[in-house]
Structure formats: structure tokens, C-alpha cells
Amino acid sequence: xxxxxxxxxxxxxxxxxxxxxxxxxxxxxxxxxxxxxxxxxxxxxxxxxxxxxxxxxxxxxxxxxxxxxxxxxxxxxxxxxxxxxxxxxxxxxxxxxxxxxxxxxxxxxxxxxxxxxxxxxxxxxxxxxxxxxxxxxxxxxxxxxxxxxxxxxxxxxxxxxxxxxxxxxxxxxxxxxxxxxxxxxxxxxxxxxxxxxxxxxxxxxxxxxxxxxxxxxxxxxxxxxxxxxxxxxxxxxxxxxxxxxxxxxxxxxxxxxxxxxxxxxxxxxxxxxxxxxxxxxxxxxxxxxxxxxxxxxxxxxxxxxxxxxxxxxxxxxxxxxxxxxxxxxxxxxxxxxxxxxxxxxxxxxxxxxxxxxxxxxxxxxxxxxxxxxxxxxxxxxxx
Amino acid sequence: xxxxxxxxxxxxxxxxxxxxxxxxxxxxxxxxxxxxxxxxxxxxxxxxxxxxxxxxxxxxxxxxxxxxxxxxxxxxxxxxxxxxxxxxxxxxxxxxxxxxxxxxxxxxxxxxxxxxxxxxxxxxxxxxxxxxxxxxxxxxxxxxxxxxxxxxxxxxxxxxxxxxxxxxxxxxxxxxxxxxxxxxxxxxxxxxxxxxxxxxxxxxxxxxxxxxxxxxxxxxxxxxxxxxxxxxxxxxxxxxxxxxxxxxxxxxxxxxxxxxxxxxxxxxxxxxxxxxxxxxxxxxxxxxxxxxxxxxxxxxxxxxxxxxxxxxxxxxxxxxxxxxxxxxxxxxxxxxxxxxxxxxxxxxxx
Numbered sequence: 001x002x003x004x005x006x007x008x009x010x011x012x013x014x015x016x017x018x019x020x021x022x023x024x025x026x027x028x029x030x031x032x033x034x035x036x037x038x039x040x041x042x043x044x045x046x047x048x049x050x051x052x053x054x055x056x057x058x059x060x061x062x063x064x065x066x067x068x069x070x071x072x073x074x075x076x077x078x079x080x081x082x083x084x085x086x087x088x089x090x091x092x093x094x095x096x097x098x099x100x101x102x103x104x105x106x107x108x109x110x111x112x113x114x115x116x117x118x119x120x121x122x123x124x125x126x127x128x129x130x131x132x133x134x135x136x137x138x139x140x141x142x143x144x145x146x147x148x149x150x151x152x153x154x155x156x157x158x159x160x161x162x163x164x165x166x167x168x169x170x171x172x173x174x175x176x177x178x179x180x181x182x183x184x185x186x187x188x189x190x191x192x193x194x195x196x197x198x199x200x201x202x203x204x205x206x207x208x209x210x211x212x213x214x215x216x217x218x219x220x221x222x223x224x225x226x227x228x229x230x231x232x233x234x235x236x237x238x239x240x241x242x243x244x245x246x247x248x249x250x251x252x253x254x255x256x257x258x259x260x261x262x263x264x265x266x267x268x269x270x271x272x273x274x275x276x277x278x279x280x281x282x283x284x285x286x287x288x289x290x291x292x293x294x295x296x297x298x299x300x301x302x303x304x305x306x307x308x309x310x311x312x313x314x315x316x317x318x319x320x321x322x323x324x325x326x327x328x329x330x331x332x333x334x335x336x337x338x339x340x341x342x343x344x345x346x347x348x349x350x351x352x353x354x355x356x357x358x359x360x361x362x363x364x365x366x367x368x369x370x371x372x373x374x375x376x377x378x379x380x381x382x383x
Numbered sequence: 384x385x386x387x388x389x390x391x392x393x394x395x396x397x398x399x400x401x402x403x404x405x406x407x408x409x410x411x412x413x414x415x416x417x418x419x420x421x422x423x424x425x426x427x428x429x430x431x432x433x434x435x436x437x438x439x440x441x442x443x444x445x446x447x448x449x450x451x452x453x454x455x456x457x458x459x460x461x462x463x464x465x466x467x468x469x470x471x472x473x474x475x476x477x478x479x480x481x482x483x484x485x486x487x488x489x490x491x492x493x494x495x496x497x498x499x500x501x502x503x504x505x506x507x508x509x510x511x512x513x514x515x516x517x518x519x520x521x522x523x524x525x526x527x528x529x530x531x532x533x534x535x536x537x538x539x540x541x542x543x544x545x546x547x548x549x550x551x552x553x554x555x556x557x558x559x560x561x562x563x564x565x566x567x568x569x570x571x572x573x574x575x576x577x578x579x580x581x582x583x584x585x586x587x588x589x590x591x592x593x594x595x596x597x598x599x600x601x602x603x604x605x606x607x608x609x610x611x612x613x614x615x616x617x618x619x620x621x622x623x624x625x626x627x628x629x630x631x632x633x634x635x636x637x638x639x640x641x642x643x644x645x646x647x648x649x650x651x652x653x654x655x656x657x658x659x660x661x662x663x664x665x666x667x668x669x670x671x672x673x674x675x676x677x678x679x680x681x682x683x684x685x686x687x688x689x690x691x692x693x694x695x696x697x698x699x700x701x702x703x704x705x706x707x708x709x710x711x712x713x714x715x716x717x718x719x720x721x722x723x724x725x726x727x728x729x730x731x732x733x
Contacts, residue, residue, distance in 0.1 A: 012433040015470040022479045025486050029629070038432060038466075045435040052395075053436055071629070078625045084517055118390035118397065118446060194395070331480070360393045 001306060002352075006338075006345040008046040014334040016042055033067045034060030044114065047345055050352075052117035058109075100134040101127065111191060120360040125190035133182050141175045173215065177207035184293055193299060194358030200297040210288045218281040225273040233266065276319060283314040294348075306349040317343055387449030389418065402439075402447060404458055411447060419445070423459055431456065431467040490630065496657065499622035503615035508557065508582075511618065515582035522586075523565075530564035532589055537564055540587075543598055544605065551672050552609050558583040560609060565589070575690060579608035581617035594689050602676075603669055603683035610668030616661045623657050666713055670720040670730075679724055684717035 020035035037060050044056040077095075081088035104127050111123040145168065152164040181204045188200040287309045294307040321336035389400040389411060400413045404423070411419040419441060427440040437455055439447045449455070456464070469475055530537070544562050552560065560583040567574040573590035580586070585608045587601070595601050611617070670680045691710040723730035 009433070015476045016433060018476055018479045018483065019466065019470050022483045022486075025483060025490070041432055042435065045432070052397075055438070075625055075629070078628060079621065085521070117395045118448075119393060119395050194393075358395045 001349045002050065004345040004348045004350065005048045006046055006342040007048060008043060008338045008341065010335040010338045013042060013338055017334045029071070031060075033063035036060075036063065043341060049116070049350055055115045056113060057115060057120075058113040062113075097135065100130040103134055104130040107187060115360075116193065117358075119194040119358045122192045122360070123187075123190055124192065125186055129186055133179070133186055137175075137179055137182065141171075141179075144171065144175075173211045174208060177211045178204050180289070181207045188293075188297055194360040196300040196303075196358050198297060198299050199301065200293065202293065202296055206292055207289070210285065210292065213288065214281055214285045217284050218277060221277045221280050225277055229270050229273065232269065275322065276315075279315050279318045279322075283318060284311050287311045287314055302353075304351040306351070308347040308349060309344070310347075314343070385449055385451040385454050387447050387451070389413070390446050390448065392444035392446070400447070402449070411441075419443070426459065428455060428459060431464045433470070487630075491627075495623055495626045495630075496619075496660070499619045499626065500615075502622045503618035506618055511581035511615075514617070515580035515584060518580055519563075519584065519586075527565040527567055527586075530566050530589055532564055532592060536592065540592070540598070540601060543602070547676060548602060548605060548609070551606075551676055552613070558612060560585065560612070562587060562605070564592075577604045577608055579611045579617075581612065581615065583609075583612050585609070585612075591690075595686055597682070599678050599682040600686040602678060603673055603680070604686055606669040606672045607665045607683070609672075610665030611661065613668060614661070614664055616665065619661070620658065662713070663716075666716060670717065674720070674724050674730075679721050680717045681721035684714045684721065687714050687717065 016038060020031075020039060023031040024035050037056070037058055040058070041056040044054040047054045077088070077091055080091060104125065107123045107125065111121040114121045148164060148167065148171070152160060155161075181202050185200060185202055188198050191198040287307075288311075290307040290309060294305040297305055299305075317340060321332075321340060324332040325336055384401055384403050386399065386401050388397050390397045398413050400411050400418060403410045403412060407423055408420060409423055409426070410417055421442055425442050429438045429440075431437065431452055434450065434452060436448045436450055437452055439449075439455070439459075441447065456467075541562055549560065563584050563586045565586055565588055567576065567588045567590070573593075574588055575590040575594045577585065577587050577591050585605055587605075591604075592601065595604075666683070669683060673680050673683070687710055720730050
């Protein structure tokens with residue numbers, strides 16, 4: 001078992017990053033695809049396994065057309081949505097319909113422009129399956145949910161309402177677990193490295209367990225944070241006094257302003273705790289799911305993977321990254337990204353005893369789907 | 384001479400080799416045996432990116448990759464890579480940070496308002512009609528109910544509007560100004576408000592008319608709303624929010640989601656700043672027209688004070704906190720113009 005090493009350097013990346021932003025701004029956004037290429041290439045080609053590195057082969061020119069279409073659609077969508085909400089809704093439905101296509105295209109493109117040790121990855125999934133997973137399943141879930149809520153409206157009973165809420169929650173957890181399992185299986189089982197085939201064998205029950213645990217941890221940390229918030233509120237702020245003062249100050253604006261300002265730090269504190277809960281949930285989910293997917297996936301039935309991320313360490317990295325970014329007004333973004341990537345990759349292990357030679361058989365892919373999706377922030381769950 | 388790895392085309396098969404330069408020719412040797420040779424000018428060399436591995440593609444499709452970036456830049460390239468030079472130069476990078484900060488600031492501060500003002504005036508008036516008709520249809524369906532004002536009150540306001548206000552504004556552009564009365568209720572509470580649609584329709588709510596003590600107060604607010612139509616603030620806000628969203632996307636394009644929280648706060652602040660400037664501009668328009676019509680601008684101060692105390696009574700404190708300094712400032716300006724009006728002197732802009 002050997003880990004992937006990441007040789008990116010925060011200062012070196014900072015310089016690339018700032019030049020990218022500068023050029024993007026002064027070209028009014030036209031440079032964006034080229035900036036993206038330089039950015040991705042930096043991360044890919046600094047990732048090494050056994051002295052061989054990954055590489056990113058897209059060119060700015062390839063990405064440009066799709067990007068242009070994306071921007072035009074985005075502007076049209078914003079304008080129409082503002083003035084004609086009804087048509088905006090139709091557009092939203094159209095976007096919903098096109099998401100499976102965008103995912104399919106961007107998977108094909110992204111795998112094709114990625115190489116390791118001079119050999120390209122590829123994706124040979126079918127569009128039909130993409131529609132089943134990213135359109136039919138979510139639609140089915142929404143219909144189920146809608147009919148459940150519709151049925152509940154006939155009863156005017158508190159027990160029925162509580163029952164519905166619990167059923168919805170269970171339905172949601174099951175649906176999400178099922179969806180994640182199907183999606184990961186689709187993406188992995190159709191990915192190739194050269195002529196080598198990735199394969200994975202995932203069980204929905206394990207995904208449900210992970211979801212339930214994530215839910216439990218979120219609930220637990222929420223209770224803890226709420227207790228801290230209430231404690232702080234009673235210890236440091238005299239609540240009855242504040243309410244009285246607020247009542248007394250109704251006709252004196254400066255008075256109210258002063259009171260509001262005195263509570264402000266408390267609001268920020270609570271908000272920060274909320275974000276922390278969010279990170280906790282995300283980190284736990286990433287760590288556990290990644291661990292399970294990696295240990296059940298293989299390349300060519302012989303090369304194995306393992307993820308050794310630690311949940312607490314990941315929460316720590318996410319939280320400190322956020323604090324650094326806020327305190328430096330964004331200048332710490334490159335450092336934060338390098339740090340996060342290094343942690344993720346150095347805990348990705350690959351077991352290849354007698355690696356055979358791989359040869360890639362590639363054909364060119366158009367980047368249109370990938371870039372439209374990029375503008376609308378459609379992203380495939382990374383595995 | 385540099386060391387590197389030679390990969391067979393599209394294959395993981397590789398071996399350690401050295402590349403030797405002999406004037407315009409090069410040799411690739413593995414274990415002292417010549418593996419490949421050719422002209423330097425036939426090589427395809429990838430762009431430099433920090434100190435990442437450089438890939439040189441040979442004529443037969445095989446590729447030679449190496450970390451010896453400086454050697455390649457010096458001996459194999461005809462011209463150095465401009466981007467890399469830029470990224471390497473510390474002074475230039477520092478300058479980039481400053482320029483980026485200044486540029487972003489100026490785009491938000493001046494660029495977006497100026498461009499959206501231009502765009503708002505270029506867009507044909509038909510677009511305003513279309514948007515306004517759609518809006519009023521929506522508002523009538525979901526927000527407003529029919530006015531409960533007496534026919535008499537309505538007629539009084541309309542006659543005054545036609546006789547006194549329209550002559551002041553009619554000659555400026557081909558917009559048809561029109562007063563519309565509506566009732567606006569949230570739960571059991573009537574809302575006092577006035578606003579303009581881009582096509583020149585000015586909506587006054589019943590509660591607003593009740594709140595006003597005299598015709599001059601109503602006129603001052605109508606003129607303020609006309610100001611919004613005249614400067615095409617509706618269209619400007621639309622273009623502004625589109626641009627803000629786009630630029631935010633560029634900057635956050637490769638950000639992880641947690642940094643976007645901060646950016647969200649930023650754009651909220653920016654858009655409230657834009658709408659504040661619009662209010663001030665419309666106020667100024669109203670004051671000037673009032674003076675022209677011999678109406679004391681103090682009436683605007685009076686109605687504003689009434690509207691904002693109305694707001695305190697029932698809206699939540701946080702919303703109040705954000706809007707209050709502004710209305711205080713606006714009342715102050717109205718009083719300043721009223722002062723000029725009474726002393727019959729020309730007011731300087733403040």
C-alpha cells in the first residue's frame with residue numbers, strides 16, 4: 001500500500017492563482033477557461049504515485065465555446081427569472097431535464113482529459129442510464145413525497161402529522177442512500193484507465209448506515225451547540241434586561257441600534273457554531289463514504305484502493321481553512337486549497353503489486369457539456 | 384544534458400533516459416544507447432507551470448518528461464513563456480494583488496453602476512411595458528386587493544396629478560405616467576407604501592393615502608417615484624444584479640463552498656448600497672421638481688418621518704436597523720432643501 005503524494009506548494013500556487021484572477025478580471029471574464037486549465041493542471045501534475053504523475057490535458061480553446069454558451073444561458077436565465085417568474089420556472093424544469101446530459105458529457109470529457117503516467121482515463125457509460133439515475137429517480141422521489149403530503153392533508157390529526165414527518169425523513173434517508181449508491185456505481189463501473197476497467201460492488205444498506213450515522217452526529221452536535229449558545233446567552237447577556245430595553249427604546253432609534261450592536265457578537269458566535277455543525281456533517285459523510293467506496297473498488301480486478309481520512313482531522317482542516325480565508329479576506333484561498341488537497345491525497349492509498357502496462361485508446365471529446373455545467377455549478381459527486 | 388523519463392505513446396511503458404543537446408539536434412539515450420534523435424525545432428514543448436513536470440512530445444508520439452524546467456527554458460525554447468515570467472516575478476505578483484483589489488473595487492463602485500445606467504437607457508421602452516404589465520398582473524393576483532378609497536378622494540388626487548405634476552414632467556420623455564390605487568394587506572395589517580413600475584405606473588396604497596396629511600405630501604412621494612422611472616432605476620437594478628452575480632461567479636469560480644458564504648454577504652451589502660444610491664437620486668429629483676412647482680420640500684421630510692415610524696411599529700428590529708440611518712439622512716436632506724426654498728436661494732448639492 002502506497003499513498004499518493006502531493007507536491008503542490010502554497011506560495012507557488014498563490015502566484016498562479018493571483019495572475020489567473022487578474023487576467024480574468026481585466027479580460028472581462030474571457031480568460032476564465034484558460035485560467036481554469038492552468039489551475040487544474042497545477043493540481044493534477046503535482047499529484048504523484050510511484051514517481052509517475054497525473055496530468056490535465058484540456059486546452060482553454062476546447063473549454064471556451066461551452067463556457068460561452070453557459071454564460072449566455074446564465075444571463076438569460078437570470079433576467080427571465082427576475083421578470084417572468086412563470087417562464088423562469090419552465091427554464092428551471094428545462095435545466096432539471098438537461099442535468100443528466102450535462103453530467104454524462106462532463107464525465108466523458110473530464111475522464112478523457114485526465115491522464116496518469118501518460119495514459120488517459122475514459123468513461124463509457126450510457127446516456128440512458130444517466131437519465132434513469134439523475135432524472136427518473138429524483139422525480140420518483142419527489143412524486144412519492146408529494147403524494148404522501150397530499151394524503152396527510154385529509155387528516156387533521158397531530159399523530160398523523162408527526163408520522164408523516166418521520167416517514168418523510170426515513171424516505172429521504174433511504175432515497176438519498178439509494179441515489180448515492182446508484183450514482184457512484186454508474187460513474188465508477190464505466191470508468192476506465194487505458195484499457196483497464198474500474199469496478200465496484202456497493203450495497204445500499206451500507207450507504208443507509210452511513211447516512212443514519214451522519215444524521216445522528218449532526219443531531220448530537222446540534223444539541224451540544226444549542227446548549228453552548230443558550231449557556232452563553234444567559235451567562236453574558238442579561239436577556240430580560242435586553243427585552244425591557246428594547247420595549248423602552250421603541251421611540252429612540254439610537255438606543256435600539258446600540259442594543260442590537262451589543263448582541264451582534266453573539267449572533268456571529270452562533271452562526272459560526274452552525275457552520276461548524278455543517279462541516280462536521282459533511283466531513284463525517286465524506287470520510288465514511290469514501291472509505292467504503294474505496295475498499296470496494298478495483299481496477300482490473302487486481303489494483304486496490306484505500307482511503308484513510310480521519311474525521312476529526314478533516315473537520316479541523318475545514319474549519320481552520322475557513323477562518324484563515326475570512327481573516328485574510330480571501331488571500332489564504334490558495335494555501336487552503338493546497339492544504340486540503342494534500343490531506344485528501346496523502347490519505348489515498350493504492351495497492352498495486354505487479355502493475356502491468358496500460359495502453360490508452362482515446363478519442364477526442366467535446367467540452368460543451370462540461371462547461372455549461374460548470375457555469376451553472378452542476379457537479380458530479382467526486383469519488 | 385538532462386535526465387528524464389521517456390514514455391511510449393499512450394502507454395505506461397517507460398524508461399529512464401537522458402536528453403543530450405547538440406546545437407540544433409538532440410539525442411535521447413538510454414543506457415548509453417541512442418533511442419531517438421531529431422531536430423530541436425520539431426519538438427512540442429508544454430507550457431511551464433511552476434515547477435511541475437514538463438512534457439516534450441517527440442515526432443513519433445512518444446513523450447519525454449522532466450523536472451529540468453530551467454534547462455528547457457534556456458536551451459530548447461525560442462521565446463520564454465510570458466505567463467511563467469509573470470508568475471515568477473514577486474514584484475509583479477504584488478502589483479497583481481493590488482491591481483486585482485483596486486479593479487474589483489472599481490468595478491463594483493463605478494463600473495457596474497455606469498454600465499447598467501447606459502444599458503438601462505439603451506433598452507427600448509417596449510421592454511419596460513412588457514415587464515410592467517407582467518409585474519402588475521402578478522401583484523394584482525397575489526399581493527394587492529382593490530382599493531377602498533372613495534371615488535372622491537381618488538378623483539382629487541388624479542386631478543391634482545394631471546394639473547400640477549404632469550406639466551412638470553411631461554416634456555422630458557415619452558413615458559406615460561399614471562396613478563394606480565391599490566390596497567395592500569399582510570394578515571390584518573394594511574401596508575403604507577408607494578412604488579413605481581418602469582413603464583410609468585405609480586402605485587399608491589390606501590394606507591399610504593390615509594397616512595398623508597395633505598396633497599403636498601402625496602405629491603412629494605409621487606415625484607420621488609417619477610424620479611425612479613425617469614432614471615430607469617428598475618432596469619438598472621436588473622442589470623446590476625446580473626453583473627454582480629456574474630462577477631461573483633468568476634471570482635468564486637474555483638472556490639470551495641465555504642468561502643462562498645463570505646462572498647454572499649459581500650454581494651448583499653453591494654446591492655443594498657446600489658439601491659440606496661437610487662433612493663438618494665430619486666429624492667434629489669423630487670426636491671428639484673417640488674421647488675419648481677413651489678412646493679416646500681419639508682413635506683417630503685414629514686411624510687418620510689411618518690412612514691419610518693410606521694415601519695418601527697411592526698417590522699422586526701434587524702430590518703429597521705439596516706434601513707434607518709438612511710431615512711434619517713433623507714429627512715435631513717429634505718429639510719436642507721426646504722430651508723433653501725424658504726430663503727429663496729439656490730441649493731448646492733450635498
